[in-house]
Each structure stands twice: as C-alpha cells, then as structure tokens.
Amino acid sequence: MPTGYREFLAPSYAFWSGALPETDFLARLYDLDELPSHDPRYTTAYQDIVQHRVMNDDWPEEWIFDDPRFGLADSDDRLLRLLAEMLHPAVRTDPAEVARLIGFLNGVLVHDGYELVQVDDISSAPVFASQRIGGGVRGTMKNLIFAAIGPKPEIVLIDAVNNDLRITGNVQNCLMYDRPLPARGLTWAALADWWAEREGMAGAPVREVSSSLYRRLDQSLGVNDAERRVLRTYAERYLRLGPDIPALIPQVYLHYDPHTRSHHPPDAAPLLRQRMDFLMLLPHRVRVVIECDGVQHYVDDEVLPNGRRYANSRRYAEMAAEDRELRLAGYEVYRFGGVDLVEGLATTRRLEDFFDRLAHRHAA
Structure with a gap:
C-alpha cells in the first residue's frame, strides 16, 4: 500500500467506513456471516469484527487492508470496489469530504493506471466506480x-x-x-x-x-x-x-x-x-x-x-x-x-x- 495511504484513512482524516459502522459498511460488499472468524470463540467474520472492533477495540484502525478474508492486498478489483464504496452517498454525505478523498485516492491510483470516476448519482450525490486511465468512454450513457x-x-x-x-x-x-x-x-x-x-x-x-x-x-x-x-x-x-x-x-x-x-x-x-x-x-x-x-x-x-x-x-x-x-x-x-x-x-x-x-x- 502506498506511503501515506493508511494515515489518510485514519479517523482524524477520512476513516474508511465513513459514517457507517464497520460491519454495516462491509456488509455492502461482503456476506460477513459466510466469512469465517479468526477468533476460535466465534464462527463468523461478523462476530469477529464486533468483538475486536466494538467490544475490545484491540485491532488497528486499518485492519481491513491486511485481513486475508477480504483480499484487498491480493486483488486490484476488490480494493478498487472498496475504495469506490467509501465514496458512496450512503457512506459519506459531506461533498467537501468526498471531493478531498477522491482527489487523494486518484493521486495514489494514477501510479497503477486506475482512477475513480463518477458513473451515476443518487439525489444529486455522485456514485463512483473504477476504470483504467485512458480506457473507456467519458461521460454517462443517457439513451x-x-x-x-x-x-x-x-x-x-x-x-x-x-x-x-x-x-x-x-x-x-x-x-x-x-x-x-x-x-x-x-x-x-x-x-x-x-x-x-x-x-x-x-x-x-x-x-x-x-x-x-x-x-x-x-x-x-x-x-x-x-x-x-x-x-x-x-x-x-x-x-x-x-x-x-x-x-x-x-x-x-x-x-x-x-x-x-x-x-x-x-x-x-x-x-x-x-x-x-x-x-x-x-x-x-x-x-x-x-x-x-x-x-x-x-x-x-x-x-x-x-x-x-x-x-x-x-x-x-x-x-x-x-x-x-x-x-x-x-x-x-x-x-x-x-x-x-x-x-x-x-x-x-x-x-x-x-x-x-x-x-x-x-x-x-
């Protein structure tokens, strides 16, 4: 992960789950009841996350990026989906924060040939998805x-x-x-x-x-x-x-x-x-x-x-x-x-x- 990435996504800047609890955010992308627990006391990832991020708070803030169950370190597609979801109107409602975050993320992603672009909107708030830089057609399909x-x-x-x-x-x-x-x-x-x-x-x-x-x-x-x-x-x-x-x-x-x-x-x-x-x-x-x-x-x-x-x-x-x-x-x-x-x-x-x-x- 590029230098500065983790620090930027820390709570004092723009925490990755935005206004949602971590479990609610991840449930938009994964079935947490189907993923296993790393704690032998539990059976599901949902129980695992609640115990270690809510009850005990003994995992680091950026734990999600290293957890092999979510594959963010091994799959560009999974990481890009998560980054785009971080900008979703259901996750962030402050346009200034979204603008600041999209600027930072695209500044990092450009080195790997990707960017996050608006593909839709919900009540005038932008919805983003990833694409390869230089690929695809600019603008949205209207007809x-x-x-x-x-x-x-x-x-x-x-x-x-x-x-x-x-x-x-x-x-x-x-x-x-x-x-x-x-x-x-x-x-x-x-x-x-x-x-x-x-x-x-x-x-x-x-x-x-x-x-x-x-x-x-x-x-x-x-x-x-x-x-x-x-x-x-x-x-x-x-x-x-x-x-x-x-x-x-x-x-x-x-x-x-x-x-x-x-x-x-x-x-x-x-x-x-x-x-x-x-x-x-x-x-x-x-x-x-x-x-x-x-x-x-x-x-x-x-x-x-x-x-x-x-x-x-x-x-x-x-x-x-x-x-x-x-x-x-x-x-x-x-x-x-x-x-x-x-x-x-x-x-x-x-x-x-x-x-x-x-x-x-x-x-x-």
Missing part, C-alpha cells in the same frame, strides 16, 4: 435505442437541458433501455429483467423471458444472416456461462438524423453511420462496437455486366474516418468481413475465439 426494425423512430427532446428523449412515432420499431447503466455494465440478466418489466412478464420463468427477448433482438437483424450468426454464437455463451456476462445489443443508434436519406442531396447526409451493428457495455465504461461488413462498405452500388463492382475508395475512407472518431472517443471497434461470417463450423469457431479473447482482455 440506449436499439433493435431497430422498419422505418426509423421519430424522436423528440422533451427536456433539452437533461437530454431526455421520447419516441413519438414508429415506437414499435425500436427498443429504448431506460434504466441507469450500472457500474458493472449491461449484462444479459439486467437486460432481461428490464424486458420482463416492459413486456409485463414479471414472475415468468427466466428461460421464457430470455427467449422472448432473444426473438425480438433477432427480429432486428432482418435477412442479415451474417449478423444473425454473431448473435446466435454469442447467445450460446449465455447458456454456457450464465446471464451475468455482458449483453450483445444489436442495431444500436449511435447518431440520429430525423430526416430520411432521400431528404438530403446525394452523398450529402450529415451523419454517415447512424447505427452500430452490435454494442457491448462492459464495466469501467468500456464500450465495444462490433461491425459486420458487407461489400456495400467498400464497393460501388453499380454491378458491371460481368457481375463485378468497382472498389469505392471514398466509401472505405468514410468508414475508416468514422472508426477513428469512435476510437478517439474511447470505443473499441472490431470489424468482421463478409467472408469471416459465412455459414460453417470455421465461422462458429472464429466467433467463439473472438468472444473468449475479448472476455479475457476485459477480465476483472
């Missing part, structure tokens, strides 16, 4: 409009100050996730829970809810079998790994132009890419874009008598420019060519390997 089918939705700003949207036309042609994005990202379990509430399926079997949601997402792919193979391959991961992995969200609006293409002069649409093929919202504000590229991305529309088309360098350059903008904004962008996604076992293995490596890259 997730996805699974688009048919004519584009008609969207109005009902509160331009808060960027609150409402879909007023073609409502049936898209979905709009309207819950705050958790610090852990958007998992299949969270998306299915939202879907169950939206569709009046609360209390229905989990498999029934998941199947209903999957069918709606699949519908948004239309006749695009290449994208369907991506969605199908990833859906098999839900069955194998469980619903707490990131959701793969198809046909997500990145930009929105209220006009149709015919409204603009040829090749003069202000927004070239309005939808992403797939989006994943991972922890630490990581946003992963997956694109499935057909020939329309890099050749002319005109088909020659011999069945071939001319390469279109302008289209390719526009696609590359959009990718640069996304990457500079913090998105990760991965592209598959049409040949990568033809029907067959090789495609399935290619996609499985990609998703395995992506999960490993972003493992906590």
Whole structure:
C-alpha cells in the first residue's frame, strides 16, 4: 500500500467506513456471516469484527487492508470496489469530504493506471466506480435505442437541458433501455429483467423471458444472416456461462438524423453511420462496437455486366474516418468481413475465439 495511504484513512482524516459502522459498511460488499472468524470463540467474520472492533477495540484502525478474508492486498478489483464504496452517498454525505478523498485516492491510483470516476448519482450525490486511465468512454450513457426494425423512430427532446428523449412515432420499431447503466455494465440478466418489466412478464420463468427477448433482438437483424450468426454464437455463451456476462445489443443508434436519406442531396447526409451493428457495455465504461461488413462498405452500388463492382475508395475512407472518431472517443471497434461470417463450423469457431479473447482482455 502506498506511503501515506493508511494515515489518510485514519479517523482524524477520512476513516474508511465513513459514517457507517464497520460491519454495516462491509456488509455492502461482503456476506460477513459466510466469512469465517479468526477468533476460535466465534464462527463468523461478523462476530469477529464486533468483538475486536466494538467490544475490545484491540485491532488497528486499518485492519481491513491486511485481513486475508477480504483480499484487498491480493486483488486490484476488490480494493478498487472498496475504495469506490467509501465514496458512496450512503457512506459519506459531506461533498467537501468526498471531493478531498477522491482527489487523494486518484493521486495514489494514477501510479497503477486506475482512477475513480463518477458513473451515476443518487439525489444529486455522485456514485463512483473504477476504470483504467485512458480506457473507456467519458461521460454517462443517457439513451440506449436499439433493435431497430422498419422505418426509423421519430424522436423528440422533451427536456433539452437533461437530454431526455421520447419516441413519438414508429415506437414499435425500436427498443429504448431506460434504466441507469450500472457500474458493472449491461449484462444479459439486467437486460432481461428490464424486458420482463416492459413486456409485463414479471414472475415468468427466466428461460421464457430470455427467449422472448432473444426473438425480438433477432427480429432486428432482418435477412442479415451474417449478423444473425454473431448473435446466435454469442447467445450460446449465455447458456454456457450464465446471464451475468455482458449483453450483445444489436442495431444500436449511435447518431440520429430525423430526416430520411432521400431528404438530403446525394452523398450529402450529415451523419454517415447512424447505427452500430452490435454494442457491448462492459464495466469501467468500456464500450465495444462490433461491425459486420458487407461489400456495400467498400464497393460501388453499380454491378458491371460481368457481375463485378468497382472498389469505392471514398466509401472505405468514410468508414475508416468514422472508426477513428469512435476510437478517439474511447470505443473499441472490431470489424468482421463478409467472408469471416459465412455459414460453417470455421465461422462458429472464429466467433467463439473472438468472444473468449475479448472476455479475457476485459477480465476483472
């Protein structure tokens, strides 16, 4: 632990459990009745802590950082979760103290490539989570409009100050996730829970809810079998790994132009890419874009008598420019060519390997 860390978190500065008793604070992160006691007179960590921090007060103030039951010395993820929890509005209510503490913590964490950033708020008080410095997308997700089918939705700003949207036309042609994005990202379990509430399926079997949601997402792919193979391959991961992995969200609006293409002069649409093929919202504000590229991305529309088309360098350059903008904004962008996604076992293995490596890259 860096020099000065323990001293700063001592009671005279900013004690780690804030306004909460230590047991109440730790219960927000751990099941203290499941962790063992180090004192042979007791069976649980809860009893242990009460005896030595409340009754006898014979443990040092910073005992939590060295106790192997909580693993703070061995796991960056566990330590970062605890540090973020120290700033939670339920733990600290003084904005000045939170500001002072976040400044100190980020000054220490920067040396290991991490920072604590605001990801949400509760009654205007900030909620923090950790992320790697230089990773992820700045800002918070405000609107997730996805699974688009048919004519584009008609969207109005009902509160331009808060960027609150409402879909007023073609409502049936898209979905709009309207819950705050958790610090852990958007998992299949969270998306299915939202879907169950939206569709009046609360209390229905989990498999029934998941199947209903999957069918709606699949519908948004239309006749695009290449994208369907991506969605199908990833859906098999839900069955194998469980619903707490990131959701793969198809046909997500990145930009929105209220006009149709015919409204603009040829090749003069202000927004070239309005939808992403797939989006994943991972922890630490990581946003992963997956694109499935057909020939329309890099050749002319005109088909020659011999069945071939001319390469279109302008289209390719526009696609590359959009990718640069996304990457500079913090998105990760991965592209598959049409040949990568033809029907067959090789495609399935290619996609499985990609998703395995992506999960490993972003493992906590």
